[in-house]
Structures are given as structure tokens and as C-alpha cells.
Amino acid sequence: MPPPRRRARAARELREILDSRLFRALCEPVRVEIATWLTESGPADVNTIASHFPQHQTVISRHLAILHEAGVLRRTKRGRHVYFEMDGPGMTDRMEKILERFRNIVPLCCPSDED
Amino acid sequence: MPPPRRRARAARELREILDSRLFRALCEPVRVEIATWLTESGPADVNTIASHFPQHQTVISRHLAILHEAGVLRRTKRGRHVYFEMDGPGMTDRMEKILERFRNIVPLCCPSDED
DNA sequence: TTGACGTATGCACATGTGTGCATTTATAGT
DNA sequence: ACTATAAATGCACACATGTGCATACGTCAA
Numbered sequence: 614m615p616p617p618r619r620r621a622r623a624a625r626e627l628r629e630i631l632d633s634r635l636f637r638a639l640c641e642p643v644r645v646e647i648a649t650w651l652t653e654s655g656p657a658d659v660n661t662i663a664s665h666f667p668q669h670q671t672v673i674s675r676h677l678a679i680l681h682e683a684g685v686l687r688r689t690k691r692g693r694h695v696y697f698e699m700d701g702p703g704m705t706d707r708m709e710k711i712l713e714r715f716r717n718i719v720p721l722c723c724p725s726d727e728d
Numbered sequence: 729m730p731p732p733r734r735r736a737r738a739a740r741e742l743r744e745i746l747d748s749r750l751f752r753a754l755c756e757p758v759r760v761e762i763a764t765w766l767t768e769s770g771p772a773d774v775n776t777i778a779s780h781f782p783q784h785q786t787v788i789s790r791h792l793a794i795l796h797e798a799g800v801l802r803r804t805k806r807g808r809h810v811y812f813e814m815d816g817p818g819m820t821d822r823m824e825k826i827l828e829r830f831r832n833i834v835p836l837c838c839p840s841d842e843d
Numbered sequence: 844t845t846g847a848c849g850t851a852t853g854c855a856c857a858t859g860t861g862t863g864c865a866t867t868t869a870t871a872g873t
Numbered sequence: 874a875c876t877a878t879a880a881a882t883g884c885a886c887a888c889a890t891g892t893g894c895a896t897a898c899g900t901c902a903a
Contacts, residue, residue, distance in 0.1 A: 620767070620768050620769075620770075621768055623767060623768070624764045624765070624767045624768035625764075627763070627764050627767055628760065628761070628764040631754055631760045631763070631764070632757065632760055636751050636754040636755040637755045639746055639751045639755075640751040640752045640754075640755035641860090641861080642747065643861080645743065645746045645747055646743070648742070648746070649739045649740075649742050649743040649746070650739070651837070652735070652738060652739045652742055652833055652836070652837045653735050653736055653738070653739035654735075655735075655837065658879080658880090659879070659880060659881090660878095660879065660880080668861085668862070668863085669862070669863050669864080670879090670880080670881095671862090671863075671864085671880085671881070671882080672861070672862055672863070674880060674881060674882090675861085675862095675881085675882090676861090678881085692870065692871065692879090693869065693870040693871060693878070693879045693880075694870095694879065694880085695879080695880065695881095698837065698838065699833065699837040699838065700838070701830060701833050701834035701835075701836075701837050701838040702834055702838060704830045704833075705827065705830045705831060705834060708823060708826055708827040708830055709827060711823055712820065712823040712824060712827055715816060715819045715820045715823055716820055718767055718814065718816050719816035719817055719820055720816075721767070721816075722766070722767045722770065722813065722814040722816050723813065723814065723815070723816040723817060756890090756891080758891080773849075773850090774849070774850060774851090775848095775849065775850080783891085783892070783893085784892070784893050784894080785849090785850080785851095786850085786851075786852080786892090786893075786894085787891070787892055787893070789850060789851060789852090790851085790852090790891085790892095791891090793851085807849090807900065807901065808848070808849045808850075808899065808900040808901065809849065809850085809900095810849080810850065810851095
């Protein structure tokens with residue numbers, strides 16, 4: 614494959630993987646705090662999580678939904694409780710894919726790849 | 729190190745690496761488009777980049793500054809022109825660090841790490 | 844120094860989004 | 874069925890941020 618086409622392909626793959634909801638989910642400090650807290654504390658229901666943050670329960674509920682739709686958290690409904698936990702394996706997979714894309718891009722976009 | 733301390737440490741490291749400007753920079757679609765375009769087209773100055781987007785030159789200039797401060801782009805000033813290009817190696821390093829953090833977290837936060 | 848060009852900044856405005864309250868929906872217990 | 878509890882949604886509001894215009898800054902060529 615000639616270099617121009619390789620570059621075009623790399624760019625397309627990069628857009629695919631960067632245009633996800635993942636970055637929008639993680640660009641909000643409160644959501645990062647929630648994800649971090651869940652990492653440390655393990656699975657917890659909405660009210661328990663909300664009780665550890667200054668925001669209202671409804672706000673935390675919305676943030677949890679965004680994190681879940683972005684694939685950061687797992688959601689388990691048991692009775693009238695909804696439990697959330699970090700999706701470690703899922704996030705690892707995502708990051709591996711993104712990393713792979715960047716590895717492909719380095720030799721194409723960076724003529725002098727020192728440092 | 730006992731499990732609780734390991735969890736606390738993993739959470740702290742996760743917050744460190746996720747609280748960066750990187751995600752805020754990449755959560756804006758226009759900025760992702762700029763980064764993608766630079767990947768495909770190679771280094772270019774501000775006006776050249778701006779000419780390929782509907783936004784005003786001043787807007788593109790601001791986006792480029794944000795991407796640069798986040799470590800996504802490299803900046804090279806030559807005369808009165810300022811050239812930008814993807815920082816492939818830098819991004820690869822960042823992603824490797826983030827991936828490593830998530831790898832550490834998986835066995836701690838996810839009791840049933842199937843799928 | 845003057846003028847031209849490339850880039851960055853101040854400002855005002857529109858849109859997006861996090862927030863809290865009131866309310867609704869869903870489920871368990873009685 | 875009724876009540877209580879958990880979670881989600883509609884709405885309004887405040888703040889953040891992307892946008893464009895006018896303009897200032899910095900550099901090169903004469």
C-alpha cells in the first residue's frame with residue numbers, strides 16, 4: 614500500500630477510535646472522581662455512591678448513566694437497587710485498541726521521531 | 729501490601745492519569761478532526777490548517793493551542809509561521825501509561841472479570 | 844521605518860452542559 | 874392494594890465553552 618493511502622487509513626482509524634463517547638465521559642472531573650471512587654470502593658448502588666459526593670443523587674445518577682454508556686462502568690440491577698462498578702477489562706481493551714492505533718500512526722506522521 | 733492499600737494506590741494513580749488535560753482536549757469533535765487531519769496531511773501552519781475547516785482562523789488557533797498544551801500536537805515556530813504536527817511518540821507514551829494503570833486495576837476492582 | 848502577512852488575544856454572543864428541585868417510575872415489603 | 878424506598882426524568886437556571894469579529898502582536902521584506 615502506498616504511503617498516502619496508509620496515512621489516509623491511519624487517519625480514518627484514528628477518527629473512529631477518538632470520536633467515541635469515552636473522552637466526553639472522562640473529560641468531566643466529577644465523573645473521573647466517581648470512577649476513581651468505584652475503583653477504590655468496589656461495586657456500590659446509586660445512593661451509596663451519591664452519599665460520598667456533594668452533588669445531588671439525581672446528578673450522580675446522570676453521571677453514572679453517562680459513564681455506563683461510555684463503557685467505563687458496568688451496571689447490575691438487583692431488586693430496586695442498581696449497582697455500578699468499574700469495567701476494568703473493557704477499559705483495558707479500549708486502551709489497547711487506541712494504543713495500537715497510535716503505534717501505527719507514529720511512523721507515518723512523525724518524520725523525526727526523536728525524544 | 730494488603731488489598732485495601734493496593735486499591736487506594738490504584739485509585740490514586742488512576743485519578744492522576746485521568747485528571748489530565750488530555751481528555752478535555754480530545755472531547756471536542758473539532759479538535760479530534762484537526763488531529764486527524766494533521767495525521768493524514770503531516771505538519772502544516774495555522775492558516776493552512778484553518779483553510780480546511782469551516783471555523784475562523786482564530787478559532788482554529790485556539791484549538792491548536794489547547795491540543796498542544798495537552799501534548800497531542802508538536803509546535804514548531806519558523807519565521808512568522810507556526811507549524812503543528814501530531815506528537816505520535818508522546819501520545820503513544822501517554823496511552824501506554826494509562827493502559828498500564830488499567831491493567832493494575834483489573835484484578836482489584838473486578839471480582840468477576842469475564843467477557 | 845513602513846507595509847504586508849501570519850498568528851494570537853479581547854470581547855460579546857450563542858450554545859452546551861452540570862446542577863438542584865420537584866416529580867415520576869419501578870420495585871420491595873406489609 | 875397501599876406505603877416506603879431506590880432510581881430516573883422534566884424543568885429551570887447558572888456557568889462553561891465554542892464561535893466570530895475586531896484588533897493587537899510578531900516577523901519578514903522593501
